[in-house]
Amino acid sequence: MNNTDFLDKLNSRYATKAMNGESVPQEKIDNILEAIRLAPTSSGLQPFEVFVITNAEIKAKIREIAWNQPQVTDCSHLLVFTAWDNYTSERINYMFDLTNEIRGFKNEGWENYRQFLLNMYPKNSAEDNFQHASKQTYIAFMSAMMQAEYEGVDCTPMEGFDADALDKILGLSEKNLRSTLLLPLGYRDTNKDWLVNLKKVRKPMNKLVNVID
Numbered sequence: 001m002n003n004t005d006f007l008d009k010l011n012s013r014y015a016t017k018a019m020n021g022e023s024v025p026q027e028k029i030d031n032i033l034e035a036i037r038l039a040p041t042s043s044g045l046q047p048f049e050v051f052v053i054t055n056a057e058i059k060a061k062i063r064e065i066a067w068n069q070p071q072v073t074d075c076s077h078l079l080v081f082t083a084w085d086n087y088t089s090e091r092i093n094y095m096f097d098l099t100n101e102i103r104g105f106k107n108e109g110w111e112n113y114r115q116f117l118l119n120m121y122p123k124n125s126a127e128d129n130f131q132h133a134s135k136q137t138y139i140a141f142m143s144a145m146m147q148a149e150y151e152g153v154d155c156t157p158m159e160g161f162d163a164d165a166l167d168k169i170l171g172l173s174e175k176n177l178r179s180t181l182l183l184p185l186g187y188r189d190t191n192k193d194w195l196v197n198l199k200k201v202r203k204p205m206n207k208l209v210n211v212i213d
């Protein structure tokens with residue numbers, strides 16, 4: 001691997017507008033899910049869950065509340081990113097206990113940090129906590145998109161859907177989750193995809209980067 005491989009993948013990935021319905025092998029899906037699992041999150045809390053949808057009826061229902069975007073039904077696997085609807089003591093403790101179990105020791109600094117979070121998050125409003133958790137899903141989302149590119153799988157990042165309606169379709173409130181993002185995974189339909197041959201557009205560096213020496 002050379003040090004421009006990742007940049008090459010960033011260049012070749014694009015928001016696929018039409019998919020051909022071909023199935024993505026499970027091994028590739030598993031690798032994409034592993035990339036989500038490995039994404040960094042604030043305090044390592046991983047405040048999200050992902051739903052993997054292949055059921056055609058459910059996909060069709062979701063398409064109705066996702067601006068009728070065809071990738072939702074023409075993809076192979078539809079990933080739905082959902083964030084915790086709130087940070088609770090139970091959820092925070094789970095991750096700290098898991099860390100202690102995996103590392104095999106308790107550490108005073110880490111336990112103090114647990115108490116700090118237990119004193120902070122549960123005091124915030126559920127909406128503020130959800131907003132914080134939802135940001136973490138965007139980081140994992142990028143991880144998934146890039147692993148998909150390495151797997152030769154196309155995808156479309158999507159915010160274009162009615163989150164409340166999707167929460168109802170998937171019964172998310174009973175699971176104390178709220179949907180944040182969709183990621184259809186599949187293969188491009190080169191005949192129908194208007195974006196596939198267009199140049200990638202990005203603003204120049206001088207409109208993006210401010211250097212303070």
Ligand SMILES: Cc1cc2nc3c(=O)[nH]c(=O)nc-3n(C[C@H](O)[C@H](O)[C@H](O)COP(=O)(O)O)c2cc1C
Pocket residue numbers: 013014015016017069156157158159160161200
């Ligand atoms: C968070 C997010 C939400 C997006 N929502 C949609 C969407 O609902 N439908 C869609 O076709 N593209 C969507 N896009 C794709 C963007 O329009 C696209 O990434 C951007 O124009 C840059 O093009 P590229 O990804 O092909 O380089 C979304 C992208 C992001 C990052």
